[in-house]
Amino acid sequence: MQHTSEHFLQNSRIALTDAQLKPVLGAVSTFLPALRQAAIDQTPEFESLRDYAVAMKDHVLDHLETYLTDFERAVQTRGGAVHHAAGPDDLNRIVLALCAQAGARKVIKGKSMVGEETNLNDALQGAGIEVLETDLGEYIIQQAGEPPSHIIGPALHKSKAQVAELFRQKHDLGERDLGDVPQMVREARHMLRQRFLEADAGITGANALVVENGAIMLVTNEGNGDLCSTLPRLHIVIAGIEKLVPTMEDASALHRVLCRSATGQITSAYTTFYNGPRRGEEPDGPTAFHVILLDNGRRAMRAGKYRSMLRCIRCGACLNHCPVYRHVGGHAYGWVYPGPMGSVLTPLMTGLEGAPELPNACTSCGRCEETCPMRIPLPEHLRQLRDDAATAGITPREWRWGIGAAMAAFRSPWLYRLSSGIARSALAFLGKHPDLTRRVPLLRGWVEGRSLPAPEADTFMSRWQRRQQGKSGAHRL
Amino acid sequence: MNTAASQRPRVALFVSCLVNVFRPSVAEAAVMLLERAGCEVEVPLEQSCCGQPGYNAGAIAAARPLAQNLIRCFEGYDYVVAPTGSCAGMIKAHYPRLLADMPAWRERAQALAARTHELTHFLHSVIAYAPSTVTGVAPVSYHDSCAGLRELGIRTQPRALLSQAGVPVSEMQGTEVCCGFGGAFCAKLPEISTAMADEKLAHAVASGAGTVAGGDLGCLLHLAGRAAVTGVPLEFRHVAEILADAVVAGMARSHDEVGAGVAGMARSCAIALQAPRPDREPL
Numbered sequence: 001m002q003h004t005s006e007h008f009l010q011n012s013r014i015a016l017t018d019a020q021l022k023p024v025l026g027a028v029s030t031f032l033p034a035l036r037q038a039a040i041d042q043t044p045e046f047e048s049l050r051d052y053a054v055a056m057k058d059h060v061l062d063h064l065e066t067y068l069t070d071f072e073r074a075v076q077t078r079g080g081a082v083h084h085a086a087g088p089d090d091l092n093r094i095v096l097a098l099c100a101q102a103g104a105r106k107v108i109k110g111k112s113m114v115g116e117e118t119n120l121n122d123a124l125q126g127a128g129i130e131v132l133e134t135d136l137g138e139y140i141i142q143q144a145g146e147p148p149s150h151i152i153g154p155a156l157h158k159s160k161a162q163v164a165e166l167f168r169q170k171h172d173l174g175e176r177d178l179g180d181v182p183q184m185v186r187e188a189r190h191m192l193r194q195r196f197l198e199a200d201a202g203i204t205g206a207n208a209l210v211v212e213n214g215a216i217m218l219v220t221n222e223g224n225g226d227l228c229s230t231l232p233r234l235h236i237v238i239a240g241i242e243k244l245v246p247t248m249e250d251a252s253a254l255h256r257v258l259c260r261s262a263t264g265q266i267t268s269a270y271t272t273f274y275n276g277p278r279r280g281e282e283p284d285g286p287t288a289f290h291v292i293l294l295d296n297g298r299r300a301m302r303a304g305k306y307r308s309m310l311r312c313i314r315c316g317a318c319l320n321h322c323p324v325y326r327h328v329g330g331h332a333y334g335w336v337y338p339g340p341m342g343s344v345l346t347p348l349m350t351g352l353e354g355a356p357e358l359p360n361a362c363t364s365c366g367r368c369e370e371t372c373p374m375r376i377p378l379p380e381h382l383r384q385l386r387d388d389a390a391t392a393g394i395t396p397r398e399w400r401w402g403i404g405a406a407m408a409a410f411r412s413p414w415l416y417r418l419s420s421g422i423a424r425s426a427l428a429f430l431g432k433h434p435d436l437t438r439r440v441p442l443l444r445g446w447v448e449g450r451s452l453p454a455p456e457a458d459t460f461m462s463r464w465q466r467r468q469q470g471k472s473g474a475h476r477l
Numbered sequence: 478m479n480t481a482a483s484q485r486p487r488v489a490l491f492v493s494c495l496v497n498v499f500r501p502s503v504a505e506a507a508v509m510l511l512e513r514a515g516c517e518v519e520v521p522l523e524q525s526c527c528g529q530p531g532y533n534a535g536a537i538a539a540a541r542p543l544a545q546n547l548i549r550c551f552e553g554y555d556y557v558v559a560p561t562g563s564c565a566g567m568i569k570a571h572y573p574r575l576l577a578d579m580p581a582w583r584e585r586a587q588a589l590a591a592r593t594h595e596l597t598h599f600l601h602s603v604i605a606y607a608p609s610t611v612t613g614v615a616p617v618s619y620h621d622s623c624a625g626l627r628e629l630g631i632r633t634q635p636r637a638l639l640s641q642a643g644v645p646v647s648e649m650q651g652t653e654v655c656c657g658f659g660g661a662f663c664a665k666l667p668e669i670s671t672a673m674a675d676e677k678l679a680h681a682v683a684s685g686a687g688t689v690a691g692g693d694l695g696c697l698l699h700l701a702g703r704a705a706v707t708g709v710p711l712e713f714r715h716v717a718e719i720l721a722d723a724v725v726a727g728m729a730r731s732h733d734e735v736g737a738g739v740a741g742m743a744r745s746c747a748i749a750l751q752a753p754r755p756d757r758e759p760l
Contacts, residue, residue, distance in 0.1 A: 364659060383537070406530060412525070416525035
């Protein structure tokens with residue numbers, strides 16, 4: 001997908017004026033948090049599950065290379081192969097080579113954010129391979145030629161009417177009723193069925209990679225992932241290196257926090273563990289099984305201040321609870337990952353200079369950290385990214401110098417009181433001259449849509465000081 | 478140390494930049510409430526900004542000397558109380574982390590954090606102050622500021638104080654959702670910030686209360702500035718001001734009932750808080 005994070009401001013302006021998007025986002029940000037809360041209310045041990053999942057993932061990150069080696073060996077023992085991709089192009093190249101080897105011309109895909117990270121569909125189509133998304137949301141946006149707007153519900157930004165209109169355009173099925181959702185689901189299922197049966201290769205993501213037995217845990221609600229991984233003769237799993245969990249028990253714990261956090265489900269409709277290719281006596285399953293593990297900045301993250309970001313299990317809870325996401329939606333963020341987790345991941349994976357506003361797209365309200373099942377300190381990471389941006393000179397000069405000057409002045413209490421008095425007078429004056437305020441750096445943003453409040457006649461500190469001098473030690477005002 | 482006065486807890490008021498510059502009456506109300514609650518209140522002049530603007534806007538290192546200054550300034554007091562959840566949260570939740578690499582300072586930061594409180598939490602939960610009840614007060618809706626709510630757990634304390642004072646609280650939908658102020662956020666991304674304010678204002682209007690109360694001036698100034706432009710007929714007041722008004726009204730009433738003893742004090746407070754001030758425009 002095209003990377004437009006650089007234009008977050010313009011993107012968000014478009015989203016804010018999109019009358020169709022507003023009610024959809026309003027529903028997402030109330031409906032999904034309510035579902036999550038209801039599921040958690042039924043799970044008294046949820047907080048200890050979170051603690052367990054966090055400790056387990058931190059442990060894996062501490063011993064990542066060991067676990068990667070063990071996982072690779074376990075997959076090989078079961079007859080599969082593991083490949084390592086340093087970046088997006090490497091992953092796509094490996095997929096193309098595997099398809100070429102197997103003579104695969106028709107590929108079906110389950111939902112994979114890693115596939116979005118590497119632009120895999122474009123790479124496949126560029127090589128003349130037909131690729132079809134089979135998750136309903138992904139199918140819709142693939143037909144519409146749009147990027148996903150949410151990591152769990154890629155087509156959440158589209159209304160029922162828009163999907164019906166799209167299906168009429170794309171499916172040559174003549175006159176039919178598409179008034180309700182079940183009708184549209186039936187139609188998509190009809191369109192997909194034959195393609196499942198014809199496919200040469202299936203590509204899926206993974207929700208967890210189990211080290212002890214080399215199994216891949218895949219969670220879906222549509223069963224499309226199972227068809228992708230069992231019908232074609234070649235199954236390719238693409239996943240980030242951070243998806244490792246030591247044991248089946250760990251996968252189960254992760255599954256419990258994931259389903260509750262993502263969709264408020266106690267369990268997903270389909271949870272499958274794939275354990276290598278078809279073995280001799282088995283009647284079905286792929287004949288070749290490959291796992292491609294993507295780095296794409298993850299090892300660098302692990303080595304530095306953003307390590308805890310690798311705990312992320314892509315549940316989307318931070319998006320659903322973010323007040324900024326609620327108003328601008330996923331597309332404004334301009335890349336694969338939106339919302340708080342995306343505002344951290346996009347700069348780390350694709351460069352801060354190409355996403356300078358994303359760390360600012362946060363009020364530090366803390367709701368994301370509060371709801372993140374993996375307790376990732378997202379506001380702290382975003383704060384650190386703002387610091388990185390200032391250090392690298394990416395932050396506009398007026399902000400760096402303005403904040404720097406204020407912080408320097410405030411080191412002296414005397415200068416603090418003096419500058420507070422000057423600021424008070426200046427604000428009192430500017431309050432009466434909004435046109436002038438529009439030219440004052442740092443303040444101009446405030447008067448875009450807000451009036452400047454009028455300060456009182458004096459600062460509190462100078463009042464207090466005067467009274468103390470007058471009363472020589474009396475405290476009461 | 479033997480006088481009655483010295484047995485009262487010595488409380489340093491941390492004023493905060495916005496209160497100092499925009500709304501000194503909030504600090505005055507805080508001083509009055511703390512004194513009514515039996516504290517000896519001081520306002521150390523060596524205090525400065527807590528460093529939050531730099532800390533949150535790309536100058537983390539520049540916040541460090543400001544943190545050290547506040548630690549030095551407030552170290553000698555029994556308690557430090559701030560009429561803001563965000564600046565109190567900076568001291569309590571962030572100073573120990575900010576100074577984590579300087580062991581001696583980290584310990585001093587932790588000691589200060591343990592003694593620092595947001596005003597309503599201090600009044601309600603630390604010294605168990607219960608304002609006297611007045612009647613016939615119009616309801617307010619309470620907006621939970623994010624730092625107070627999530628860093629300090631401020632939620633029940635202001636509501637308890639308000640209802641003890643006889644101020645009915647009419648809850649709005651989504652009190653826990655950010656209003657869109659967010660410090661530099663409101664100036665860096667004004668369109669998103671005001672969209673968030675509009676939603677908050679709609680919920681506040683729907684609550685039926687004519688006044689929005691809050692514990693952080695940043696949120697209140699932002700909402701008031703937006704309401705002024707969009708013509709939303711709401712008043713915005715810091716919870717300290719509302720409580721102080723109620724206390725003054727209660728004292729005036731007890732003057733009628735009990736006698737002249739309290740009356741002088743009540744009158745002077747009433748002058749400090751309620752007399753029309755030509756310089757003060759509503760938020």
